[in-house]
Structures are given as structure tokens and as C-alpha cells.
Amino acid sequence: MTASIPRSLSLLLGLVLLAGCGGGGGTAAAPTPPPVATTPPPVPSGPPRATVQPVQLSSPWGLAQLPDGSWLVTQRAGSVVRVSADYNTSQPVSGAPVVDSAGQGGLLDVALDPDFTSTGHVFLSYSEPGSGAEAGRSGTAVARAQLVGNALQGLTVIFRQAPKVSGGGHYGSRLVFGRDKTLFITLGDRQLGSPAQDLAQTLGKVVRVNRDGSLPTDNPSFGAGARPGLWSLGHRNPQGAALHPSTGELWVSEHGSQGGDEINIARAGANYGWPMVSYGCNYGDPVGTACAIGGGTHAPRFVEPLTWWVPTSIAPAGMAFYEGALFPEWQGNLFVGALAGQALWRLTLSGNSVTAREKLFDDLGQRIRAVKVAPDGALVLLTDGGRLIRVAR
Numbered sequence: 001m002t003a004s005i006p007r008s009l010s011l012l013l014g015l016v017l018l019a020g021c022g023g024g025g026g027t028a029a030a031p032t033p034p035p036v037a038t039t040p041p042p043v044p045s046g047p048p049r050a051t052v053q054p055v056q057l058s059s060p061w062g063l064a065q066l067p068d069g070s071w072l073v074t075q076r077a078g079s080v081v082r083v084s085a086d087y088n089t090s091q092p093v094s095g096a097p098v099v100d101s102a103g104q105g106g107l108l109d110v111a112l113d114p115d116f117t118s119t120g121h122v123f124l125s126y127s128e129p130g131s132g133a134e135a136g137r138s139g140t141a142v143a144r145a146q147l148v149g150n151a152l153q154g155l156t157v158i159f160r161q162a163p164k165v166s167g168g169g170h171y172g173s174r175l176v177f178g179r180d181k182t183l184f185i186t187l188g189d190r191q192l193g194s195p196a197q198d199l200a201q202t203l204g205k206v207v208r209v210n211r212d213g214s215l216p217t218d219n220p221s222f223g224a225g226a227r228p229g230l231w232s233l234g235h236r237n238p239q240g241a242a243l244h245p246s247t248g249e250l251w252v253s254e255h256g257s258q259g260g261d262e263i264n265i266a267r268a269g270a271n272y273g274w275p276m277v278s279y280g281c282n283y284g285d286p287v288g289t290a291c292a293i294g295g296g297t298h299a300p301r302f303v304e305p306l307t308w309w310v311p312t313s314i315a316p317a318g319m320a321f322y323e324g325a326l327f328p329e330w331q332g333n334l335f336v337g338a339l340a341g342q343a344l345w346r347l348t349l350s351g352n353s354v355t356a357r358e359k360l361f362d363d364l365g366q367r368i369r370a371v372k373v374a375p376d377g378a379l380v381l382l383t384d385g386g387r388l389i390r391v392a393r
Contacts, residue, residue, distance in 0.1 A: 045393045048327065050344075050361045050381075053087035057386040062109035062125075062175075062318075063370055067117060072147075073382070074124065076106030082150055087388055095145060095152030100129040100138040103168015108140075111175040111183075113211065120146045121211070125173040125185065128157075130164040139164035140171045140187055144211070158213030161202050162227065165190050170255075174241035174318070179248045182216050183209050184231065184266070186238035186252055193275035196234050199226040204274060206231040206238065206252065206266045220269035234272035234302060240319035240336060240371075241266075247352075253316035253336050254305075256280030258287045260296075261316050262305035263336070265352065273302030279310050287311045307347070307354040314341035318370035318382070326377025326392060335379060337368030344368055344381065344391075364389070 059076040066072060069085030072093065078101060080093040099107050105127030113121035121144055128141035139161035145152035170188030177183055189196040189204035196204025199222050207229040208219055215229050222230055240253030250266045260280020264272055277294035285291040288311050298304045309316075317337040322330045334347040334354075343362035348355045361368075366383035374380050379391035 048360075048391050048393065050364060050389050050391045053388045053390055055083050055087050055090050055388055057081065057083075057090070057382070057388060059106070059384060060382045060386060060388070061107065061369055062111075063372060063380070063382055064110045064112050064122075065372065065374065066112070066147075069375075071380075072110050072112075072122065073388075074107045074110045076108070077101050078107050078126075080107070080110070080124075080152065083388065087390065091150055093147075093150045093152060095155060097124065097126055097141075097143050097155055097157075098129065099126045100168070101127070102138075105138060105168050105171055108171060108173040109175045111177060113144075114177050114181045120148065122147045122152060123158075123175055123183065123211075124152075125171075125175050127168075127171050127173075128160065128164075134164045137164035137166050138168070139190075140173050140185070142175065142183075142185055142209075158211075159185060159207070159209055159229075161187055163201060163203075165192065165203070167191055170237040172235070172238050174239065174252070176241045176243055176250060178208075178243065178250070180216075181211065183211060184241065184250050185209065186235070186241050186266075188237035188239075189235070189274065196236065196274045197271075197276065199223070199230065199233065202227050202230070204235045205233050206235065206250070222269070231268060232266045232270045232272065234270075234274045234276070235264075235266075236274040236278075238266075239317045242319045242321055242334070245321050245323050245332075251319070251321075251334070253319050255315055256308070256313055257283060257293065258285065258291075259310040259313055260292070261309045261313050263307050263316070263334075263347070263354065264303065264305050267303070270303045271301075272305070273298045277302055279305075279308045280313070281311075306352065307357065312341075314343070314345065315339035315367075316345070317368060318372075320371045320373050320379070322373055322379070324373050324375075324377025335371050337371045337381065339367040339369065339384070342367055344371070344379075361389075361391070 071083040078099040081090040109125040130137040142159040145155040169191040172186040172188035174186045208231040237255040238252040257280040260278040279296040281291035319336045336345040370382040381389040
């Protein structure tokens with residue numbers, strides 16, 4: 001038997017069901033609105049800003065950050081200074097080598113030993129004046145010393161460019177340590193051109209040495225008569241170099257003649273073509289795309305550059321790959337300082353291909369000589385005008 005439902009309760013249930021199903025032509029109840037956020041969304045951090053720091057330098061060329069956050073900076077006339085971590089002050093560092101600062105020469109790059117915390121070793125590249133039969137000539141040299149306080153002690157030359165020549169240009173001179181702790185040294189052609197193809201000379205080459213100046217046993221072989229230590233050849237004036245963070249390969253920036261500045265990967269045994277081919281023009285020729293030296297195209301005899309600038313030279317200098325956290329949108333980009341172009345170039349990459357180029361901070365009016373990435377993710381730039389610039393948000 002089924003129990004009966006009182007009439008009053010039946011009417012009440014009917015009204016409830018009618019309201020719930022929207023019967024009788026009524027409108028469905030509006031959904032409950034979401035709760036109002038009590039915390040406002042984060043404010044955008046803003047675009048990158050280049051800020052000139054208080055410290056004033058004199059023709060700085062290279063910089064390396066010490067574990068305490070301070071920076072070693074080389075000055076072309078032949079001195080080293082230590083810039084405080086807040087960029088406000090600098091102190092002289094004694095014990096730098098004697099240099100020939102004529103023309104483009106002087107005290108050039110600086111790099112820390114990969115085991116600096118235990119060895120204290122600092123490496124310096126510079127234009128070394130000749131003596132005796134080589135008086136009046138100069139060549140790129142690399143010395144190692146131990147940093148004790150603000151003094152370089154036990155300075156020892158571990159490499160000398162051969163031969164020394166007259167003139168004051170195209171020393172190259174960037175120092176980069178590989179993952180295996182061997183040292184790459186970039187060497188310009190000293191504005192002589194043809195020695196870049198001469199295996200008996202180290203002009204226009206990249207060389208690779210151990211930290212004590214001895215030669216790695218796995219350097220490429222160039223055959224009888226080749227100068228020991230050669231890594232690659234056919235370079236004009238590689239004034240920028242950086243190790244790719246993923247592949248560990250050495251990337252270099254090179255000055256062209258009139259136009260034709262290049263970015264290359266300096267690989268063991270490879271030839272980059274100078275002075276046989278270039279996308280630049282010989283000096284004295286009208287600048288344009290039709291005057292490219294040797295037709296411009298490098299392949300198949302020589303290695304084709306990853307990217308190049310024509311018809312106007314930017315005179316690329318120091319460079320760095322970005323891996324910091326401050327600019328996530330720049331992850332994996334390559335930054336290249338420009339001297340003639342007075343700007344910082346940002347190159348986006350897909351593997352080893354350059355997919356786009358952007359010119360930044362060309363309103364500074366400064367020749368950007370060196371580029372580093374600080375641990376906080378800021379870019380740190382040195383300019384020929386003696387400015388230290390920090391790029392941050």
C-alpha cells in the first residue's frame with residue numbers, strides 16, 4: 001500500500017519543482033558570481049632599462065666578476081681596477097704586465113681560472129712590446145697571475161702570438177675557458193690579411209692551450225709545418241667570444257672590412273675564409289653588396305658565417321649568451337656589443353641558426369666594448385668612454 005501525501009505538502013512540492021525546471025515561462029536563476037579577488041594582479045615589471053653606474057673608468061676593455069661580487073676591469077693603458085659590487089667605487093690592482101698601448105693595443109681581456117676559488121689565478125691578454133730583434137713590434141700575449149688582495153703576484157706569460165709585427169691594430173684577444181678548462185685565445189690578423197691563412201703563424205687564428213701554456217693533446221692537426229696550438233684559422237679580428245651554454249662550442253664575433261662583420265662558431269680545424277672571401281668590401285671600393293670580397297659566399301671551401309652585417313659595419317665586440325632569470329623573454333639569446341654601431345645587438349636563435357636581430361640602446365652614444373651577465377640576471381656593459389652600464393628592469 002502506498003502512503004498518501006497531504007494536499008498542502010503536495011502543493012508545496014509542485015511549486016518547488018515548477019520553479020526548479022523553469023516552467024510556466026519563467027526565467028532561470030542567475031548563476032552565482034565568482035568571488036571578487038582581494039589581491040590585485042602583479043604590476044608588469046616594465047621594459048629593460050640601461051643605467052649608467054657611478055664608477056668612472058679609463059678606456060676599459062675586459063671585465064670578470066669575482067666570487068665576492070666585485071669586478072676586475074682592465075684599462076687599455078695598462079692598469080687593472082677592482083670595481084665594488086655596487087658599482088660605486090674602484091680600487092687599483094697592482095702587478096699588471098707592461099703593455100704596448102699604441103693604436104688598438106694595450107691591456108685587453110681578463111678571465112678567471114675555472115678553479116679560481118682554489119687557485120686564485122687570473123688570466124690577462126695584452127699587446128706585448130717586442131725587445132731585441134723584435135723591438136718596435138708587438139703581439140698578443142697571455143699571462144697568468146695569482147690575485148692576492150688587490151695585487152697580481154707571480155705573473156707568468158703562458159702564450160705569445162708569433163710572430164710579433166709592426167702596427168697597432170687587430171689584436172683580437174678574447175679569453176674563454178672551455179668546459180674541459182682549456183683556454184681559447186682569439187687572435188687578429190694584425191691588419192695584414194694573408195697571415196690568417198698561413199699555418200706557420202698564429203695571426204688571424206683561434207688557439208687553444210692548457211692553463212699552464214702547454215698544448216692539449218686533442219687539438220686538431222694541421223699537418224707538417226703548422227704552428228702548434230692552432231684551433232681554427234681564417235679570422236680577421238675576433239674581438240668577441242663566448243661559450244654556448246648548451247653545446248659548449250665557442251662562438252666568436254669578427255670585424256669585416258667595409259661591411260661583412262660576422263658571427264661564427266669556431267670549430268676545430270675549420271677555416272673561416274679571411275682574406276680570401278668576405279661579405280665586406282675592400283677598403284677603397286664603393287660600399288655595397290656588389291663588391292663582396294671573393295664573391296662573398298664562403299661555402300664550400302670555407303665555413304659560412306651564421307649571420308653578417310652589410311653594407312654597414314657595426315664593429316662587433318664582446319658578447320654573451322643570456323641565461324639569467326631577470327629577463328625570461330631573453331633566455332638563450334646572444335648579446336653582442338657594437339663599437340661603430342654604438343649599440344647592443346640581441347640575436348634570437350633556433351639551434352645554431354640566427355632567426356632575428358634587434359638593435360638596443362643605440363641612444364646611449366657609447367661604443368660597447370664588453371658584455372657580461374651578472375648572477376642576478378642583469379647585463380653589464382663596458383664602453384670605450386669609460387662607462388659601466390647595468391641593464392635591468
